[in-house]
Amino acid sequence: MRGSNVAVVGAGYVGLTTAACLTSLGHRVVCADVGQKKVDMLRRGEATIQEPGIAALIAEGLVSGRLEFVLGARAAVAEAGTVFLCVPTPMSAGGAADLRALEAVVTELRDVLSPGCVVVNKSTVPVGTAVRVGELLDRADVSVVSNPEFLREGSAVYDFLNPNRIVIGAAGHDLAGAERVAGLYEKIDAPVLVTDSASSEMIKYASNCYLATRLSFVNTIAELCEYLDADIDDVTTGMGYDERIGNSFLRPGPGWGGSCLPKDTVALLRTAESVGSEFPVLRAAIDANQRHQELVVDKVRKAVGGDLAGARIGLLGLTFKAGTDDLRDSPALAIAKLLAAEGADLAGYDPSVRGPVAGVTGQVRIVGTAYHAAHGAAAIVVLTEWPEFRALDWPRMAVRLGGRSVIDTRNHLDPLVLDRAGLSYQGIGRPVSRDGSRKPLPPLAA
Structure with missing residues (x-):
């Protein structure tokens, strides 16, 4: 045309x-x-x-x-x-x-x-x-x-x-x-699919709700990997080679969020209820997402000795994903809210968040650099996968930290870099030794 x-x-x-x-x-x-x-x-x-x-x-x-x-x-x-x-x-x-x-x-x-x-x-x-x-x-x-x-x-x-x-x-x-x-x-x-409006509207909801369910699934698999000493990165790589599965939406994280998935999953549940239908799989995906965020908080709590009250925690990343300035239903902020509810003192840095946002970042003191977020912190929590976090001077971060723990909810950092800086690294679904460092891989068979 x-x-x-x-x-x-x-x-x-x-x-x-x-x-x-x-x-x-x-x-x-x-x-x-x-x-x-x-x-x-x-x-x-x-x-x-x-x-x-x-x-x-x-x-x-x-x-x-x-x-x-x-x-x-x-x-x-x-x-x-x-x-x-x-x-x-x-x-x-x-x-x-x-x-x-x-x-x-x-x-x-x-x-x-x-x-x-x-x-x-x-x-x-x-x-x-x-x-x-x-x-x-x-x-x-x-x-x-x-x-x-x-x-x-x-x-x-x-x-x-x-x-x-x-x-x-x-x-x-x-x-x-x-x-x-x-x-x-x-x-x-x-490809252009021309259909009736009801089917078109359902395609959007079905797509987003499937992706949310897939993310809840992989986050739960990551939890199992930690219990069983498996590595989620290798597991999802192996899964992704299967053409029936593919490798998209198979990365574990701090839970799913953003402007679409939270509201669309709940909206489809309400639609199902309005016609007398049940959707137990979708409801379980929503519940699993909440539980996963609570498990992240549990990691942080254990890393600081079992009590978050008064503990200073540095947060790296506040937006729901890197490359955006969108804070809507960010899982980073959901976890911040849970940490604050237990009395944690939160300092957060995000390259696209230059100051406090009324009604959104209230639980977090916004600081200007990652190094400011680390100052005196008992633990650092990586919540958004901004590339600059991998490039940080981690020995400098270690000097500023009050503790040794780094919880990487995106599996974004290189555990070896943090180990050389004298820091204890925990990812999601990655096997760790008792002191929190990355377990060495076994030698390859001859």
Whole structure:
């Protein structure tokens, strides 16, 4: 499809990536947000999310004149043939997706959409939402389509332009609208699945919930490895060679989190309950994730002598994954909250967190370097896999530490480097000797 007029409502993580990438595909995009400060920054070409490649695409779009940022949804849709809804759908108090923002935008735009327009749900929404949007619009001349995103933070631009699939769901069997949305992606070489909107919405939830279950599984296997003197790195390498399994989402960590998996797992559970169905596997995955985080805290407690009250702990990494500035449902902060509840004094360093964030990092004193986090600490806990942590001067860290223990929840560090610095290393699912150092591997048979 030749360059089309597209509106994107919402300039958050999904919306901004969608707007910038569609512009790079040759479309003319007007992106709207409700925040004047954010709109002003974007108009100046300043990216408001930390994502590789996004700043360059925004700059190119502004220079070409194909990308525009406006305040308010109504200002974006006047000439749009396709309108992408990329508004937040957070978890409500009861666990279901909160659709108030989405419904408010739909109601706001109902009378200003052009005849023949296609409205696209890009946000993650419960099954049946596309049909609900159609009912709210009450416009026979407007199509509604579900087009879920499958973006990984830290590689969102790459994922948008190089997807492993594009899923498009037509509400009410309106294939013409679905085909028009498919045309927006014609320059991308990827399988396109056109289905009904309910199946499209379920694909997104099923994908995320499967990944969460897989992560809970590998973290539990890592726990068993510690009991049985097996090495989780070797175990997952061996598993990954099996083509039925593959090697993605097989790295143990401090538990899963982020802006998607926690809310999507709970939302799908609530959906199952609403139709009288049970989902014991998914419920077990959620419970296992909580238990795994408690086990991490148990490691830290044991490392400082059995009592966290008053113990100074240095935290390396606060974001939910390296390469982002996203603190939403970060497992690092979940573990920090558990440590603080037992009275630990927490100092945290993250290269993308420059100061305290109200209501988010309250349990942690934010410091400017990893060495400040280590100062006087009884233990260091690595919670996010930032590359700079591997490159630290670990003998210098050892001098600053009050204790000797390093708990590496990402298996990110080199145990030999820490051993040479005189530090006691503990990973996740890695065999350790009684003093906490890495067990030497047995010699290879002749």
